[in-house]
Amino acid sequence: MxxxxxxxxxxxxxxxxxxxxxxxxxxxxxxxxxxxxxxxxxxxxxxxxxxxxxxxxxxxxxxxxxxxxxxxxxxxxxxxxxxxxxxxxxxxxxxxxxxxxxxxxxxxxxxxxxxxxxxxxxxxxxxxxxxxxxxxxLDSWLTVQRLGRPHVTVKWAQSLDGRAAAPDGTSRWITGAAARADVHRRRAAADAIVAGIGTVLADDPALTARRDDGTLYDHQPLPVVLGRRRIPADAAVLRHPHGVLHRDGENLGGESPNHPSVLDELRSLGVHRVFVEGGPTIASAFLRAGLVDEVLAYVAPTLIGRGADGADRPALGPLGVETIADRRRLAVTGLERLGDDLLIVATPRSVEAPAAPGSTTEGEH
The missing domain is CATH 3.40.140.10 (Cytidine Deaminase, domain 2)
Incomplete structure (x- = not known):
């Protein structure tokens, strides 16, 4: 028929x-x-x-x-x-x-x-x-049904030797203007953007999606800050047009309930796509917990290395890998040149989508 x-x-x-x-x-x-x-x-x-x-x-x-x-x-x-x-x-x-x-x-x-x-x-x-x-x-809605939670993208920028910042903590800017513009376009396509309180305290990000001329995209992701420390009263994120969702994020190991509970709350708010960019601690926690569906690694053709005193700022923290057999395998799904920088898009091979629970839509279709 x-x-x-x-x-x-x-x-x-x-x-x-x-x-x-x-x-x-x-x-x-x-x-x-x-x-x-x-x-x-x-x-x-x-x-x-x-x-x-x-x-x-x-x-x-x-x-x-x-x-x-x-x-x-x-x-x-x-x-x-x-x-x-x-x-x-x-x-x-x-x-x-x-x-x-x-x-x-x-x-x-x-x-x-x-x-x-x-x-x-x-x-x-x-x-x-x-x-x-x-x-x-219905792509984003169907994704939520398939995963049982919002789709999660983790982004970081790094030097060619895997550093996210110089030994003294400075990181602006590792990548160039074209890569940063690409990040803002992807932010605008997300429903929520997640950063750690450490990043908020160190960099004072606005967590907005901005065009090249500095104006805001029409769609802005909900800013989410994870960490027990207080957000300063004058922090830029507190001036975000959607306000800020601040939740506990200090203990975010693979077995911690914090991330799933945050994702559940975001899903209940209608969030379909989560964009995680906010330091090695938060990125590594999502990866350890197996909650990452897409990785965006912006790689700049620059070298940083360790400091003379041994200080080091790697792009990722501990992932629970102690031997090469436990390494986190990725499937590269895209490569893009952005000015002098390279964007690598990858999907963790270990991620398998769980069946969505039956109460997904609260009776609405």
Missing amino acids: TATDREQGAMRRALALAARGPRGVNPQVGAVILSPAGDVLAEGWHRGAGTAHAEVDALSHLPEGAARGATAVVTLEPCNHTGRTGPCVQALIAAGAARVVYAVDDPNSVASGGAARLRAAGVEVVGGVLAGDAAAL
Whole structure:
């Protein structure tokens, strides 16, 4: 069973409607209701947690009985779960929909199963229509469902010999302007940026995403500072447009609950992508805990070495590697020249995505 040309056109419209919804804890979903003749009867989209789902929103624009025999075109498999709102499959069945066309399966074990329930009720169901386009729209949300937590990128800048700073602690600037601009573009694509309190005290970063001219990108990541020490009252991060989330981060070993709890809290706030850049301690802690999905290493063609007194500022701290057999293997997924610097993009080979818990979306799709 395949989708008709009109249904594919309606799916493109549904995807455009979905993009109007907010990105956050819940997915962006759009819906179009077609008459048996293929004409558009109603449209809808999900406007955020606690509001009507896309299918119900579309049906709400129709008088009672107007959807009987109609086709519902939806970007995500209709949910089969009662949370803050009722299950969309029941609303479609009650409205008399004869056919449902959707793009991607719902990965949530609690909310999924909508297609099977519709078929059991005698509704024709076609899945996978423009699935690639829908997956691209829902990329970050689907990643959270797959991992059971936000996607984590760890970034650092280093000299060719692996130092993040000179022996006296100075580090501005190891890399050049092109590399720094690339970092800010990536910050702007993240939902949260994480730094350690040590970095805040030493460098006073604003943790904002800025253009080359110093103006702020429209989207700013939520700044998160980890560490027990107090943030100074005049710290730049306290002037961030989103405020700052300050959490305990002193003891962040591989078995520490601190990082998972921080990620859980960020996920509950609708954070999908976390950008970690804030010193060797924090970067190493995330790596030790196996919570890193992507590594960005900006390498400058410069040498620093140790100080005359033995002082050393490596880009990473202890990773729990005592023998070569325990080394952390990476798969290089990208190499990019940025001015005189080199960006290495890599994925830890040891990271395996856990199955997402069923309560991922709190009943919202």
